[in-house]
Amino acid sequence: MSTPQIVVHRDKELMAQAAAARLITKIVDAQAARGSASVVLTGGRNGNGLLAALAAAPARDAVDWSRLDLWWGDERFLPEGDPDRNATQAREALLDAVPLDPKRVHVMPAADGTYDDADAAAEAYAAELAAAARPEDHGPVPAFDVLLLGVGPDTHVASLFPELPGVRETERAVVGVHGAPKPPPTRVSLTLPAIRAAREVWLLAAGEDKAGAVALALSGAGEVQAPAAGAYGTRRTLWLLDQAAAARLPRDLYPPASP
Numbered sequence: 242m243s244t245p246q247i248v249v250h251r252d253k254e255l256m257a258q259a260a261a262a263r264l265i266t267k268i269v270d271a272q273a274a275r276g277s278a279s280v281v282l283t284g285g286r287n288g289n290g291l292l293a294a295l296a297a298a299p300a301r302d303a304v305d306w307s308r309l310d311l312w313w314g315d316e317r318f319l320p321e322g323d324p325d326r327n328a329t330q331a332r333e334a335l336l337d338a339v340p341l342d343p344k345r346v347h348v349m350p351a352a353d354g355t356y357d358d359a360d361a362a363a364e365a366y367a368a369e370l371a372a373a374a375r376p377e378d379h380g381p382v383p384a385f386d387v388l389l390l391g392v393g394p395d396t397h398v399a400s401l402f403p404e405l406p407g408v409r410e411t412e413r414a415v416v417g418v419h420g421a422p423k424p425p426p427t428r429v430s431l432t433l434p435a436i437r438a439a440r441e442v443w444l445l446a447a448g449e450d451k452a453g454a455v456a457l458a459l460s461g462a463g464e465v466q467a468p469a470a471g472a473y474g475t476r477r478t479l480w481l482l483d484q485a486a487a488a489r490l491p492r493d494l495y496p497p498a499s500p
């Protein structure tokens with residue numbers, strides 16, 4: 242478990258641009274060290290804001306897109322191409338604009354009849370993750386280089402919502418989610434143990450509607466009540482915030498150099 246580090250940016254645009262620059266560097270470094278990189282994407286406003294900023298960054302050409310594995314932390318269980326699917330939004334924000342290897346783009350299954358329900362889709366995605374895990378990963382999912390998470394106003398991350406069964410899962414890497422309080426109700430999500438397999442976990446939150454969630458998750462709340470509190474990486478846990486989202490954090494939690 243790594244202790245959370247907090248970085249506060251002036252506003253959400255700057256936060257997205259700085260996070261995109263950070264991610265480019267991380268991917269380039271991982272590719273230089275190991276030949277390829279793996280990133281887990283998140284949906285939501287901040288995750289898509291980061292992807293759009295990355296698409297607009299000239300330094301994006303420093304990435305070898307053909308040697309990047311992309312996974313998703315969660316997905317809305319909807320038909321392929323539905324505008325509310327996280328994968329659809331990611332394609333629009335960035336993925337359609339860069340030369341990825343389609344075999345390395347691991348979207349979560351869609352509700353297209355291949356799987357009976359979100360539970361079967363979750364099982365299939367867990368099998369895909371297990372097949373990609375190497376012996377040195379020591380578990381059923383790869384040790385992702387970076388796993389991105391948006392933080393919801395209720396402290397949900399991926400599709401792990403407070404008090405729902407998914408956040409209590411300790412065995413499976415991926416679960417079907419039913420009755421999510423945020424539409425659509427049926428989803429597929431990585432679990433906290435799968436999230437914690439990542440080397441680095443970056444949590445993104447911007448806007449005043451996130452201030453209460455950020456303060457709760459970083460002030461010692463339990464992960465069942467505040468799922469974001471249970472998201473951390475093996476090497477690094479980074480909270481990337483704007484000033485509005487950081488407004489209710491105790492000031493001693495982040496360095497004086499932050500604005």
Ligand SMILES: O=C1O[C@H](COP(=O)(O)O)[C@@H](O)[C@H](O)[C@H]1O
Pocket residue numbers: 283284285286287288315316317327390391392393394397398399400423
């Ligand atoms: O529904 C979801 O919400 C969260 C947070 O989204 P935001 O718009 O409040 O930032 C997101 O991280 C997750 O991937 C998504 O499915």
